[in-house]
Amino acid sequence: MRRIALCAAAAYALVAVAVAVRAEAPLPAWMTEARSGGEATTDVQSRVAFSQHVPGLTTDELSAFAFGNRIFSTSWIEAPASVEMFDGLGPYFSSRSCSGCHLRDGRGRPPEPGQLTRSMITRLASVDDRGAPGPDSVYGTQLSERALRGLTPEGRLAVRWSARVHRYPDGTRASLRAPRFAIVGSGYGPIGRSTRFSARIAPAVIGTGLLELVPDSTLLALADPDDADRDGISGRIHWRSPPSAARRPGRFGWKATQGTVADQITSALAGDIGITTPAHARLELSAAQHAAAARVTGGDPELDGRPFASLLAYCRMLAVPARRDADRAPVTRGAQLFAELGCVRCHAPTLTTGDSDVRALARQTIHPYTDLLLHDMGPDLSDGMPELDAAPAEWRTPPLWGLGLAARVDGYLFLLHDGRARSMEEAILWHGGEAKQSRDAFRSLPASGRNDLLRFLESL
């Protein structure tokens, strides 16, 4: 512990020196680069900063983006309805629209006490004797808090927060809050004894089209599943094997369970809104939910063809906002600390995309601050639930681009998978497991260094 503190102090001293002599040693490009998404960067910095399309779209792409935007914000209604294109909600659902959780394409939040969740979902997994996850026999893999009129919702997530005080080595205090989640009012009998659950807020949608294009070989090169380089960090790919495709790395979702933007969308449409698509043609309903199974559907499937293609195009073509103050001194000092403390070993600053039909997405040098790999984040962040091949304490490194605009877009800031962190500082302090050494190095920085690092994150 003391060794790390010394290292951090030494690192800070080095950075201070490095800043002083910056004229001689140029900073790595990502530290001062404002265009985080390369050509796929938008200059819009307002409340709609996450809702912009990448520049240079063709007429057809622009029209797909606009129609996809329309579908993203569509409030789905119960079938049958006069507007046939947009009926088929439920029977069970968490939200009526994509934008209901990803408001202005941004993040979700945990519920206020006593309220239904609005932009957060609850995943379920029944764990067998060997610890392998599967669906709960009644509730499946997700708990829906809402249901069509006449049906009983599956249950409700309740959260209680308990305060924790974090004390920095220099005596400064920070207050954290730890959640305790419970499922209440389960509508179809008690949740299985061996069923675990995990509450997750909606992540921001920006930049997914770019992350999808990072070659598998890049991820393979970043991965170090056995920590062969003994740096204490052992990121691994969450391999996915969709029924009709070769195995590929998971990239999206808190546990990297989805390999492509299309997989992510089809799974969210089905799980969160109850909308079927060609790739996800059947909803998960158990025998206990026979009344729901008898409800009219909004088509078979409910979303396909041009509307689905447009929704996909929309999500892929959402631009990444440009950074602010990227070349200002406190921000560049923070960027250097971000590197020195080893944050960059998971939050990879620079990746390159492969080919794409969309000009602005193809062959871009991007700065997403993620390696898309699973990392053990320690017991404090473990949700106790394995998901596919991801262990309870393993989480995919979330991208950090756009982080500094999140509060402006969303009107609030809640970070980490369950939204427990109310600031970037709190989010850092929750880091454990493979990230513990970097977290401790952050703790040991002088206050000015910690502020510089936060200024850097604010600039993203």
Next chain:
Amino acid sequence: MIGWLIIPLAALAPFVAPAATPPARAAAEQRVRAALDGYAHLAGRAYGESLREAETLKSAIAQMLAHPSQRSLGRAREAWIACRDAYGRTETFRFSGGPIDDRHPVTGIDGPETRINSWPIDEAFLDYVAGSPRSGIIGDLSSPLTEALLVRRNTAEDETQVTLGYHAIEFLLWGQDRRRDGPGQRPFSDYLPGHPVRERRRRCLSLIADRLVRDLATVKVEWDAGPRRYVDHFRALDPKDALGHALSGPATLAAFELASERIGVALSSGSQEDEQSCFSDNTHRDLASNIEGIAQVLEGDAGTPGLMLAVEAIDPALAEDARERLRRARELVYAVPPPFDAILLAPEDDPRRRTLQALAGELLGLAGDLQRAGAAFGARVVIGGGG
């Protein structure tokens, strides 16, 4: 008006093709400068008109609330339509870095656009709808109705939860449009005093009208009247950047807002929800006033030059193409017969749909011309949109 005179001529040099002869270059520089000056003038004037019309709307609403009748409600509706025309002509100044939708470059405050013109609107979030006689903020008597509440709730949790602006007023004046051949039929009796829900509706309409006037006044002041007026910032920009901003507005309005979002999406979905002014059936006029705004900023008027002066100076052929597209777009937009929602529900081969598609095509072409014109100047013309 004298702002541009301080720009050194050298700053304009990159605008002009290197092959241009010195006298031609000087003439082009002159015209770019005049075009940017004209732009600033037109923006200030258009925002002034939209403010004046909103004040007229506010007083028509006050009169209607003082004496609710079919006649006074009709007057308020007429004032709303006039007000829409004036505001529609200002939308060409959006997407240009000005103090309307973006963060103000000086004050850092987000523009008021979402409080002025948000749509589509989930009517049931605001007032009663067919099947829910007591829904919405108006029907729910549990908390006092204040301007702060309306501001706080506006698009806070869902983009369709609109509590402010033109379309909230439109819904409160016309009510839901449940007929194919005409607008909504809200009765004036909705505004008779003496019942708690009606009193709340009266208060709501009045508060929204007040706020609209105040927000439009803020835009006007921030553009060219206040101490931190945007026009000073605009004039201090590198002319290349100023021109990029100025052309981005009409280009984005034409290609994204109009061609893609308001026409393309509406034709694709066939849903009345995608009709912008769906309660009043005023969408055809919304389109026309937006296009008139584009025409005004490009062509100028009454002695004020438009941006086309700059385009012409660099590439006469491009200017010619843009003019032709603009001419056809104006022709087509007046050939769209109301009501707009009837067109959305019409079969695929309906000639009215083809008119709208042709209009969208001209608008996309026009935006492409503006983008190319910008590129010829070395200016970045961004076709933004979304959100």
